Every structure is written in structure tokens, then in C-alpha cells.
């Protein structure tokens with residue numbers, strides 16, 4: 001039994017088609033992440049699942065029942081927004097309990113649920129404060145708490161961490177991972193940060209221009225991308241793409257891809273280039289090498305130094321080469 | 333708030349400009365107030381001097397309270413102003429919310445149609461309005477005035493409030509929808525508190541023209557029982573003799589309630605409660 005299914009979902013705003021034929025199955029307890037560049041329709045898809053937006057055509061099923069016409073509050077979902085969207089005039093406690101009160105749950109039950117969520121997120125000391133009296137991280141935890149309290153079948157997160165600073169982002173990311181482990185709940189999560197996607201997801205859905213490019217586990221996408229877009233989007237620093245004419249390859253191959261981490265600098269290599277820039281990250285060094293008109297990123301473990309402008313040889317294993325045809329499809 | 337170091341010269345100049353403006357704005361009010369306590373002779377002899385033991389008199393106020401039913405006029409003005417403002421704010425905010433929040437066919441056209449009233453003065457329609465009121469049996473009722481003022485105030489109210497409502501976070505409204513709040517609760521509980529400063533602005537802009545209006549009370553409700561304060565004060569302005577003491581006293585008293593209303597609304601103008609709602 002699937003927890004969420006999307007069947008042939010289309011969405012247009014006026015004459016602009018924003019989502020095209022989206023099909024997706026999400027299993028019970030799965031952590032699914034939508035990634036893609038800005039404007040590709042991630043939020044729109046999430047809002048269609050939530051019921052905040054109607055699909056132009058297609059079906060949304062949550063727990064095996066068709067919910068196309070159900071209002072958001074009856075879909076058994078909870079959503080966490082990028083901007084927190086806390087009710088400014090209500091205390092943390094009331095922010096978290098409003099949904100249950102609206103659903104006419106008993107005060108004892110509400111009290112219990114709020115208690116559990118506050119414990120889990122270490123919000124108990126702040127229950128009687130208003131959102132204005134909290135820090136950004138605390139506000140985001142309240143927003144997450146408001147979702148937990150509803151005990152939903154499905155959690156929806158829309159870029160929940162993008163308003164937090166870097167350190168807080170890592171902490172909250174771990175918290176969300178823990179939450180998922182503890183609650184065993186199904187989560188659909190939108191981000192354009194691929195580190196978040198790689199570290200949190202059971203399954204990543206890569207979207208581009210309103211289409212699903214590929215669905216798979218983080219390692220599937222990294223090791224075995226279906227096309228040039230996915231190969232370039234997953235992995236950091238991004239994959240290098242080179243004209244296939246540089247190599248002796250079958251004619252159908254138009255572009256080849258090489259991950260920065262699978263290239264090494266050697267005395268004798270397959271390609272020759274000039275060092276044009278260095279980035280020292282401590283654990284790794286990123287070396288940018290100019291090969292004809294291409295700028296190739298090479299990631300070398302440890303700390304090394306090269307003189308800018310010096311000539312180097314690039315080496316790699318033939319197995320690490322990704323081949324793409326003229327339609328940017330992978331040639332396997 | 334950003335703390336920029338101010339050039340003291342600029343600061344002084346700004347203060348001089350603002351103080352000058354304040355004096356110019358307050359001058360007529362003060363002249364009315366001090367002269368309302370002076371004898372008729374003193375008013376004309378030296379209009380700018382303060383009342384002293386010689387010239388002090390309350391005769392203006394006495395006349396006002398003896399002649400005509402001033403408390404009644406007061407009450408009428410108050411009812412008309414407050415009820416009209418209430419309807420302007422309520423219906424204006426509701427229409428603004430619909431325009432700002434929902435996508436429907438003709439949304440922009442509807443917005444334009446509702447805004448046309450800003451450019452066309454309602455007095456152009458006086459004859460038709462009078463005919464409608466006669467047909468509806470509403471002549472000489474406060475209802476007639478309230479209806480006209482509500483219509484007069486709505487276009488600008490909708491225009492301003494819609495602009496402010498577009499700025500209210502969509503996520504906040506969506507969070508409310510997910511929590512199961514009805515559209516009415518979202519409007520009253522989430523959105524209205526956030527546009528309170530705009531509501532106060534609209535209230536202040538509408539209040540003064542309604543309170544001071546002479547035209548519609550004269551045409552639609554000139555009866556003794558429905559006279560407003562402005563209309564009531566006219567009895568002292570005759571073609572040949574004007575009872576200046578009474579006129580000034582009536583005006584002085586007419587200022588008070590507007591001031592009180594203004595103070596109430598201006599508190600809202602300053603109060604920012606949006607902080608902390610969204611990042």
C-alpha cells in the first residue's frame with residue numbers, strides 16, 4: 001500500500017504549463033525529496049499534494065483514497081513552510097494546538113500532543129512565548145512542532161532550512177533526520193540544496209522545468225544518472241562535461257562526464273591542461289584545470305599545491321567515464 | 333531601525349520645517365478655540381489675544397446649548413461617522429481580501445471598477461441619490477447618510493487595503509488552511525490584525541470628510557431629528573447677522589470627538605505587530 005501516489009498530474013497557470021505528467025509512488029515511512037533548480041515547480045507540486053492548489057488534471061492519492069477534492073485540513077497532512085508562517089498573535093502553545101482545536105479534539109488530548117512535540121523539540125520552556133520572542137531556529141522548531149502535533153499521515157516540508165544560517169542548518173537537518181527515525185512517518189521534502197537531499201532522502205526526485213528527470217536513492221542518482229541534467233545536478237563540485245571528440249569514442253556519444261573526485265593529477269595522463277585556479281578546503285583541494293576551452297574541476301584529497309599556469313596531466317579510470325548522446329541521454 | 337549619523341544642520345532644518353508646519357496647521361484651530369471664549373466685541377477688536385477677565389465669556393456655549401438640540405446633533409454626527417466607518421472598513425477589507433487573495437475571472441477588471449469611484453466625485457450623483465432615497469423612503473433618516481458615506485468611502489478603502497493584503501504572507505494563510513481555519517477565520521483572525529495600520533489610515537482618511545460634510549445632510553437629512561453637527565451649526569450663520577460666539581463654540585466642540593477618534597486610530601498606525609510572524 002502506497003502512502004502517496006501522484007498519477008499523471010499536470011498543472012498550468014493560464015497558458016503556462018508548470019508541471020507536466022508527474023507520476024510518483026511514495027511508500028509508507030519513506031523520506032522523499034524533490035530537488036531541482038529554482039522555478040522548476042517543486043513548491044507547486046508540494047502545494048498540489050497539500051491541497052492548497054488544484055491540479056489541472058491527474059489524481060492525488062493519499063493512503064489509497066483519492067483526495068483531489070478534499071480541503072487541506074481533511075487530507076491528513078501537515079506542512080512546514082520556508083517562512084515558518086507562525087501565527088504572530090498566538091503563543092507557541094496555541095500555535096501548535098490551533099489545528100487540533102479546529103478539529104474539535106479534547107483538551108486533554110491536545111495537551112498531551114503538545115507536550116510530546118514540545119519535549120521532542122526541546123520547546124517546553126518557550127510554550128508561553130510569542131513567535132516574536134523566539135530566535136529563527138526556535139521558530140522553525142515551533143513550525144515543525146505544529147506539524148508533529150497533528151499526527152499526520154504525511155509531512156510536507158517546503159525548504160524548511162533555507163532561512164537558517166549554516167551552523168543551525170546542520171543541526172536542524174540532524175533533528176529532522178532523527179524525527180523521521182523516531183516517528184517513522186512519511187515525509188515529502190522540497191529543497192534546492194543537494195547536500196540536504198543526499199543526506200536526508202531515502203528517495204530523491206529530480207525535477208526540471210516541470211518534469212521528473214529521475215527518481216532513485218541518492219547513491220543511485222550519483223552512481224547511475226539517467227541523463228546529463230541529473231549527472232550535473234547531483235554531486236558537489238558538479239560533474240565536468242567535455243566534448244566527446246577529445247576522445248576516441250563511438251559516434252553516438254556527444255558529451256562525456258567526469259566527476260571531479262574520479263580524476264587524478266599524474267605525470268602521465270590522458271589529457272593535458274594548465275592549472276588556472278586552486279581552492280584549499282583543508283580536507284580536499286579543488287584544482288581548476290584549463291583544457292582547451294573547458295575548465296575542469298579536479299578534487300584531490302588532502303592538501304596539495306600547484307603553481308598557477310603549470311602544465312599538468314589528468315588521469316582517470318575508463319570505467320568512471322559517463323557517456324551522453326546528442327539528446328543528453330546516458331549511453332550505458 | 334537603521335541608525336545613520338545625522339548632520340546637526342540637517343536635523344535643525346528638519347525641526348524648523350516641522351515646527352513651522354505644526355504652527356501653520358494648528359493656528360486656525362487655536363484661533364477658533366480662544367475666540368470661542370471671548371465676547372463678540374473682543375473677537376473683532378483683537379482676534380489673536382487670549383481671553384482675559386474683561387473679555388472672557390461663556391455666552392457662545394450657553395447659546396449653543398439653549399438653541400436647538402445640540403446633544404442630539406452631536407449624537408447624530410457620531411452615529412453617522414462611526415457606523416459609516418465601521419461599514420467602510422468591514423466591506424472594504426472583505427472586498428480587498430477577495431481581490432488580493434483569490435484568482436477568478438475578471439479579478440483585475442473588478443479591481444478597476446471598484447477603484448473608479450476614487451476619481452468620480454459622488455456628489456455628481458446627488459440627484460439620482462436623492463431620487464433613490466425618496467423612492468426608498470429614506471429621506472430624513474441617518475440610514476440615508478450612512479449608505480451614502482459608505483459608498484463614498486469604499487473605493488479608496490478597497491484600493492489601499494488590497495495593496496496591503498497582497499503583502500500579507502501567503503504561507504501564513506496557507507498554514508491556516510492546513511490547520512482547518514475557514515476563509516472567514518483566516519480573514520478575521522490572521523489577515524485583519526496584520527493590516528491594522530492600513531485600516532487605521534483608511535479610517536482617518538474617511539472620518540474627517542464624513543464628520544465635516546454639509547452637502548448630504550443638507551439634502552438628504554435636513555430634518556430636526558437627523559441634523560448633524562455641521563448642519564446644526566449653520567443656524568448661527570445668518571444672511572445678515574452671524575452669531576460668531578455660537579459658531580465658534582459649536583466648532584470648538586465639534587473638534588473634540590474627531591480628535592478622540594483620531595487618537596484611537598493613530599495608536600494603531602504606530603503599532604507594528606507583524607514582527608516575528610514571518611522571517
Ligand SMILES: Nc1ncnc2c1ncn2[C@@H]1O[C@H](COP(=O)(O)OP(=O)(O)OP(=O)(O)O)[C@@H](O)[C@H]1O
Nearest residue numbers: 013016018036037038039040041042043044045192
Ligand atoms: N500563482 C502563480 N501564478 C502563475 N505562475 C506561477 C504561480 N505560482 C508559481 N508559478 C510559476 O510556476 C513555476 C514553478 O514555481 P514553483 O514555486 O513551484 O518553483 P520552485 O521549484 O518551488 O522554485 P524555488 O526553488 O525558487 O522555490 C514558476 O515558473 C512560477 O513562476
Ligand SMILES: [Mg+2]
Nearest residue numbers: 042043044159
Ligand atoms: Mg519553492
